[in-house]
Amino acid sequence: MSGIVSYGAYVPKYRIDRKLIYKSMGWLNPATFMPGEKAVANYDEDSVTMAVAAGIDCLSGIERAGVDAVFFATATSPYTERQSAEIIATALDCRADIRTADFTDTLKAGTTAVLSAVDAVKAGSLKKAIVCAADMRIGKAGSAQEEIFGDGAAALLIGEEDVVAEFTGSFSVSYDFVDHWKSTGDRFDQQWEDRFIRDEGYTRFIVEAMKGLEKGCGIKSSELSRVVYPCLYAGDFKKIARVLELSEIQVVAPLLGQVGYTGTADPLMHLVRALEEAKPGDRIAVVGYGTGADALLFEVKDEIEKIRADRRGIGKHLTTRRDLDSYEKMAAFRNLLPTEKGIRGENVAFTALSTLWRNRKEVLGLYGSRCKKCGTPQYPIQRVCVKPDCGAIDEMEPYRFSDRKGTLFTYTGDNLAFSPNPPAIYGIVDFEGGGRFWFDLTDVDLEEVKVDMPVEMSFRKKYWDEKSGIHGYFWKAVPVV
Amino acid sequence: MAEGIKDKVAIIGMGCTRFGERWDAGAEDLIVEAFKEAIEDAGIEKKEIQAAWFGSCFDEVNVGKAATPLSLTLKLPFLPVTRVENFCATGSEALRGAVYAVASGAYDICLALGSEKLKDTGYGGLPDFSKVLGTRNRLIFPNITAPGGFAMMATRYFAKYGLGPDEGKEVLAMVSAKSHKNGARNPKAHLRKEVSVEKILKAPMIAWPLGLFDCCGVSDGAAAAIVCRADLAKNFRPDPVYVKSMQIALSSGEELMYTDWDGTYVKTAVKCGARAYDEAGIKNPREEISMMEVHDCFSITELVTYEDLGISPRGKAGNDVRDGFFNLDGKIPCQPDGGLKCFGHPIGASGLRMMYEMYKQFQGKAGDRQIKDPKIGLTHNMGGFPAMNLISVNIVGL
Numbered sequence: 001m002s003g004i005v006s007y008g009a010y011v012p013k014y015r016i017d018r019k020l021i022y023k024s025m026g027w028l029n030p031a032t033f034m035p036g037e038k039a040v041a042n043y044d045e046d047s048v049t050m051a052v053a054a055g056i057d058c059l060s061g062i063e064r065a066g067v068d069a070v071f072f073a074t075a076t077s078p079y080t081e082r083q084s085a086e087i088i089a090t091a092l093d094c095r096a097d098i099r100t101a102d103f104t105d106t107l108k109a110g111t112t113a114v115l116s117a118v119d120a121v122k123a124g125s126l127k128k129a130i131v132c133a134a135d136m137r138i139g140k141a142g143s144a145q146e147e148i149f150g151d152g153a154a155a156l157l158i159g160e161e162d163v164v165a166e167f168t169g170s171f172s173v174s175y176d177f178v179d180h181w182k183s184t185g186d187r188f189d190q191q192w193e194d195r196f197i198r199d200e201g202y203t204r205f206i207v208e209a210m211k212g213l214e215k216g217c218g219i220k221s222s223e224l225s226r227v228v229y230p231c232l233y234a235g236d237f238k239k240i241a242r243v244l245e246l247s248e249i250q251v252v253a254p255l256l257g258q259v260g261y262t263g264t265a266d267p268l269m270h271l272v273r274a275l276e277e278a279k280p281g282d283r284i285a286v287v288g289y290g291t292g293a294d295a296l297l298f299e300v301k302d303e304i305e306k307i308r309a310d311r312r313g314i315g316k317h318l319t320t321r322r323d324l325d326s327y328e329k330m331a332a333f334r335n336l337l338p339t340e341k342g343i344r345g346e347n348v349a350f351t352a353l354s355t356l357w358r359n360r361k362e363v364l365g366l367y368g369s370r371c372k373k374c375g376t377p378q379y380p381i382q383r384v385c386v387k388p389d390c391g392a393i394d395e396m397e398p399y400r401f402s403d404r405k406g407t408l409f410t411y412t413g414d415n416l417a418f419s420p421n422p423p424a425i426y427g428i429v430d431f432e433g434g435g436r437f438w439f440d441l442t443d444v445d446l447e448e449v450k451v452d453m454p455v456e457m458s459f460r461k462k463y464w465d466e467k468s469g470i471h472g473y474f475w476k477a478v479p480v481v
Numbered sequence: 482m483a484e485g486i487k488d489k490v491a492i493i494g495m496g497c498t499r500f501g502e503r504w505d506a507g508a509e510d511l512i513v514e515a516f517k518e519a520i521e522d523a524g525i526e527k528k529e530i531q532a533a534w535f536g537s538c539f540d541e542v543n544v545g546k547a548a549t550p551l552s553l554t555l556k557l558p559f560l561p562v563t564r565v566e567n568f569c570a571t572g573s574e575a576l577r578g579a580v581y582a583v584a585s586g587a588y589d590i591c592l593a594l595g596s597e598k599l600k601d602t603g604y605g606g607l608p609d610f611s612k613v614l615g616t617r618n619r620l621i622f623p624n625i626t627a628p629g630g631f632a633m634m635a636t637r638y639f640a641k642y643g644l645g646p647d648e649g650k651e652v653l654a655m656v657s658a659k660s661h662k663n664g665a666r667n668p669k670a671h672l673r674k675e676v677s678v679e680k681i682l683k684a685p686m687i688a689w690p691l692g693l694f695d696c697c698g699v700s701d702g703a704a705a706a707i708v709c710r711a712d713l714a715k716n717f718r719p720d721p722v723y724v725k726s727m728q729i730a731l732s733s734g735e736e737l738m739y740t741d742w743d744g745t746y747v748k749t750a751v752k753c754g755a756r757a758y759d760e761a762g763i764k765n766p767r768e769e770i771s772m773m774e775v776h777d778c779f780s781i782t783e784l785v786t787y788e789d790l791g792i793s794p795r796g797k798a799g800n801d802v803r804d805g806f807f808n809l810d811g812k813i814p815c816q817p818d819g820g821l822k823c824f825g826h827p828i829g830a831s832g833l834r835m836m837y838e839m840y841k842q843f844q845g846k847a848g849d850r851q852i853k854d855p856k857i858g859l860t861h862n863m864g865g866f867p868a869m870n871l872i873s874v875n876i877v878g879l
Binding site: 376 | 603606609617620621623625628629632633685686734735739741744
């Protein structure tokens, strides 16, 4: 049996009320108004960091050394050359002898990556493959995209043991349907008119894929417990349900009013949502829509009950939110609004990529050392033990800090340091089980920070060197959810 | 048992520029200004100097690397010149090099000169640390600045001793107000204005809980010392100042990476102070020390230093501050020249500037800041952050 072994998700904590966006930019295009709020990645998040967060959620309680492949789906890769899946694999502490791939350039890349993982597992090439999908798409100020696009990620572990949802079939259609496009170097999508997208693509391909799936699997729509497909237009979302003869209960309600449309991650995030609520025996269909569509069918197994408690999934993330109370702040985070950085902020320090390579486990994987003689964990990687009465030389074993919780030993909020969201908050973290180091803090306001508060580690973008085109990734401390 | 440095070397001449935002002067001008005063004060000629130590920290925005900026600027005639750098204790390191060289018997007369041109960066504060702490640390250190690094000690100090932000900040404000009072009397100081505790408390926040007046000046300046064999010192002047101890202690990493340091003091300062007292033969520092210049880069640093050096009991330095113990007319005047807070902090010069004040005080040349009849002076110079640093403690006397 092959299928989903585990699931995880991530929704950035910041949410913006769409009324704020409309209040700032609605004058330009009064027809853009949408209700609800949407998730906005913090200034130090991107598709890669969100994918890592979803991956960590997905791999909770699962041996990471057992992962044989990392597939990443996104339409917003930070790099066009430097594979994101490899950054994610290093951050997730996967082995080096694995397969990695980025699936990109279409919004159905998330479901396509799942199909590739399923095929590889079925073929026996891989035992376990994790698929992370994440997107952080930006729309121009005042555009409908700016209202609809939300940021988020999902991860599915595909394998053949301990399956929680068996893969039972799929049907795909692929067309060079140019509803929207983004050329190399473009920051923003361009799109053809909505009526064309709606009538010729959205309402046709999803139906076509679903009909093909039903036919191929010999299943009627009434036999489906839940069906996931994206909501691009509210009216037509309902129309698709009517055409497919799906009741309101069968259709997984879109997270448009809480998260927004999250691109490649959207079908997988909604699938995670469905799995959170699923009972053994449920049959769940998920459609990834892009240039064509993928429809996948899963059957939920008894094992689903075993993994549910340890996962944050969509449910817990929806309740962990903070208001982003300014449109301008969102615009500045996405670099839609050039902000004053000062000379200190403009001259970004040089990145030695050979240093990064040598220390990749320490930097991207947050590995330190543990002394085999005295048992003291220490970060970063040391050769001489830091414990004053030990000092053993070259008696170290690797020790992963990324999944260790800790307490905040001390902190400050620094207005002198350059930060895109001042003050720069950082402090010293004492890890459970030993080890201490200083880290930036994020997703928190200075007023909430307290000595001894519980923190956990989150993979973030530490800096962006625009001149060299380098995204510097590292770990920051965040309050424990 | 090593003999130590006590009474082997004397300071026979010193010079110090006016500190401040010296838009008029480059590092070379500052070097000449300090040097000229030092040799005139010692009454020697350049050719009598046998070796030199040059201290400069942020060479990237300053004079560049190596010791050639000193030899070229002063046209030192093919002398042995060494450049030293040890964070903010660079000036003390230059002096230590010169003193040890004389003590070794290798030379009779040496020059120590520290200079820093900080105000060529285009922004306030010290140069960005992500560029100067190594390529590995660049990838993993937080977005740290000097005020933030020290603010974390204040946060911890307040938490441990149960001080609310208002109460804690008030003690710190009193530390700074005292230094402003002294600095106002010093014609060479960068910041020459008295500031009230109320004004200090209302100042903009730099790094919580440290406000603007909790931070020292970022300044340009240079300072120099001429040192010679103790037995020759009186040939040059009747009132040389003798080195009683020179100690330095560096972090072992345990503060930042091991978990037994409580973050309310500076571990190296405790070790360094104890070693210096031992070398100088001081048994009871609170009674024996006449005056101090400590590394008050931030008000919290000065507060915990009182405790680290064994002057005030742990957690009680605030009481001494409130009692005026460290005021100019107190039992141990601290920062009589205004300290880093007001004299300013050109990194490479600061350690030598502290010594300059001790030297002038011993010679009765400190003007209206003059301390009556000092016997023992202490300088405490710190580099780095509380969690990762080095401390220099020097003791001098008659």
